[in-house]
Amino acid sequence: MRRPVIGITSYVEPAKFTVWDMRVALLPYMYVEQVVRAGGQPVLLPPAGDPAQVAGRLDGLILAGGGDIDPARYGEPPHDQTGYIRNFRDEAEFAVMRAVLDARMPFLGICRGLQVLNVALGGTLHQHLPDVVGHTGHSPAPGRFGELPVTPSPGSRVAKALGTDPVPVPHYHHQAVDRLAPALTVTATSGDGTIEAVELDSGPFTVAVQWHPEAAADHALFEALVAACEP
Numbered sequence: 001m002r003r004p005v006i007g008i009t010s011y012v013e014p015a016k017f018t019v020w021d022m023r024v025a026l027l028p029y030m031y032v033e034q035v036v037r038a039g040g041q042p043v044l045l046p047p048a049g050d051p052a053q054v055a056g057r058l059d060g061l062i063l064a065g066g067g068d069i070d071p072a073r074y075g076e077p078p079h080d081q082t083g084y085i086r087n088f089r090d091e092a093e094f095a096v097m098r099a100v101l102d103a104r105m106p107f108l109g110i111c112r113g114l115q116v117l118n119v120a121l122g123g124t125l126h127q128h129l130p131d132v133v134g135h136t137g138h139s140p141a142p143g144r145f146g147e148l149p150v151t152p153s154p155g156s157r158v159a160k161a162l163g164t165d166p167v168p169v170p171h172y173h174h175q176a177v178d179r180l181a182p183a184l185t186v187t188a189t190s191g192d193g194t195i196e197a198v199e200l201d202s203g204p205f206t207v208a209v210q211w212h213p214e215a216a217a218d219h220a221l222f223e224a225l226v227a228a229c230e231p
Contacts, residue, residue: 005057006061006062007054007061008061009063009093010025010045010047011027011089012046012047012088025048034219035062038226040225047092050092055096056103060229062113063116064111068084069116070085074125101120106206106228107208108221109208110208110209110213110214111209111211111212114197120181122182125175126176129173129174138173145172146171146172148169148190150169150190150196150197151190156197157207158221159188171212180198185201186198207224
């Protein structure tokens with residue numbers, strides 16, 4: 001049985017491995033493992049060339065986590081805590097996002113992926129969430145996930161995958177949705193009011209979550225994406 005081909009966007013960063021220290025295209029392997037476990041065939045998409053051209057060869061797309069979007073894209077100056085901006089990645093991912101939406105392809109946005117979706121459709125971001133919610137629980141320390149519960153909205157695709165009771169999930173984000181794009185619906189929130197999941201109002205599976213399901217023990221969102229890609 002053919003595995004649906006799931007593209008996953010990737011980082012370009014300096015990295016050390018074996019005897020090498022160089023600039024590499026990389027992705028936490030948890031994404032790959034989750035897609036394979038769910039029955040998909042992962043394909044990494046570096047932010048180089050024109051990745052939007054390959055959209056037609058994919059069955060679905062995951063827009064992965066990463067650094068902050070250039071706030072000029074939503075008309076704001078940068079906050080002093082906004083960082084790790086990679087304009088080449090912004091350009092590539094906004095283009096592939098548009099291609100996927102135009103193709104009505106199943107899509108899962110994760111952390112930065114939610115933010116790209118919201119900004120691409122006309123929304124804005126809180127650039128430093130602790131200024132808004134008064135705590136650092138969404139990103140407690142460098143390289144350490146926070147665990148906060150989110151509550152999915154009844155009837156949403158997120159609720160179909162996770163249920164409607166509060167569920168603890170791994171967080172690692174210091175930005176979040178401020179003004180919601182008009183086409184999107186909020187489908188999960190945390191206890192402090194942070195928007196934690198959004199979906200397109202109509203069309204194919206288009207879900208984005210602010211947390212990191214690739215680091216969770218639950219596989220339901222990846223299974224839902226792969227299932228939406230099957231003929």
